[in-house]
Amino acid sequence: MDLPVMPPVKPMLAKSVARIPPGMQYEAKWDGFRAIVHRDGPEIVIGSRNGKPLTRYFPELAEALVERLPRRCVVDGEIVIAHEGRLDFDRLTERIHPAASRVKLLAERTPASFIAFDLLALGDASLLDTPQAERRSALEKALDGVTAPVHLAPATTDVEVARTWFDQYEGAGLDGVVAKPLDLPYRPDARLMYKIKHERTADVVVAGYRHHKSGPVVGSLLLGLYDTTGSLQHVGVCAAFPMKRRAELIEELAPLLMDDPVTQGHPWAAWAEEAAHESARLPGATSRWTGKKDLSWVPVRPDLVAEVAYDHMEGDRFRHTAQFRRWRPDRTPASCTYAQLEEPVRYDLTEVLSGGG
Incomplete structure (x- = not known):
């Protein structure tokens, strides 16, 4: 693997605030496993929040990501499992199992999905210093027409839409809203975004x-x-x-x-x-x-x-x-x-x- 941003990479984080701040990009806060995916041709690494690989626990996702992501890229997102129209964290934790046979069985019974919400590298270019708004635009182009189980996370710059999402999306098992300054570069392991959670x-x-x-x-x-x-x-x-x-x-x-x-x-x-x-x-x-x-x-x-x-x-x-x-x-x-x-x-x-x- 030879990418401009190499694994392991710790994701950029968010700090809690009481209210949705104005003038930013807003996304749902997903309740799953944070993951940074590195793809270089047929090679794929799914890295966890602490940098350890998750690839072996989600073989069905590894295959889908090779098929659906750009040939050379680094994408930040969330691994989730849905059940009856809601996110199901308990079913997700069951996937972290030492037995390969158990992982294979669960991959068939409760397949996972990947929600992409940031782009750290594309081709030979690192996007770590690129502003958030430009990274989002590049991500939308890179994943145009992408199909399940890979999804592009919905995003908006309309704070009223974000408030509606905050109220509605909890019923689907989501965790709140994340706000990202439009000029924010990607800084691994730094709490520079904002999260607004239900209390x-x-x-x-x-x-x-x-x-x-x-x-x-x-x-x-x-x-x-x-x-x-x-x-x-x-x-x-x-x-x-x-x-x-x-x-x-x-x-x-x-x-x-x-x-x-x-x-x-x-x-x-x-x-x-x-x-x-x-x-x-x-x-x-x-x-x-x-x-x-x-x-x-x-x-x-x-x-x-x-x-x-x-x-x-x-x-x-x-x-x-x-x-x-x-x-x-x-x-x-x-x-x-x-x-x-x-x-x-x-x-x-x-x-x-x-x-x-």
């Missing part, structure tokens, strides 16, 4: 915590919601506390510590049993991502209610780490159910890929 709040039960890697202070709180059967399901964690606050939380939670979670009836007492994870959402499940990481946690009586902010749900859990807002002593744990969660209006992913119809 909602929920009242959740705190049923345990994990220690911080630095010592005996709280690293993250384990959160739960009651389902329709009255079972407390683990829905995620909240973290990102200042160090002083982490120490304070240890003291606040100390009266709720449980010496023997099994006999004292903690709802997640069976978390260490692999079979228990098949019938309920419990903390501590190992995965291809956690590997041999220590997933032990400290159980506490599920008596405290916290208000947390979250962006959206992935099935029956928070898609990303939630943000602690405040304690809710006025709420009972039993009142913290899935029923309080806002459900976005459904929106077909095919409408997104056609620019909103």
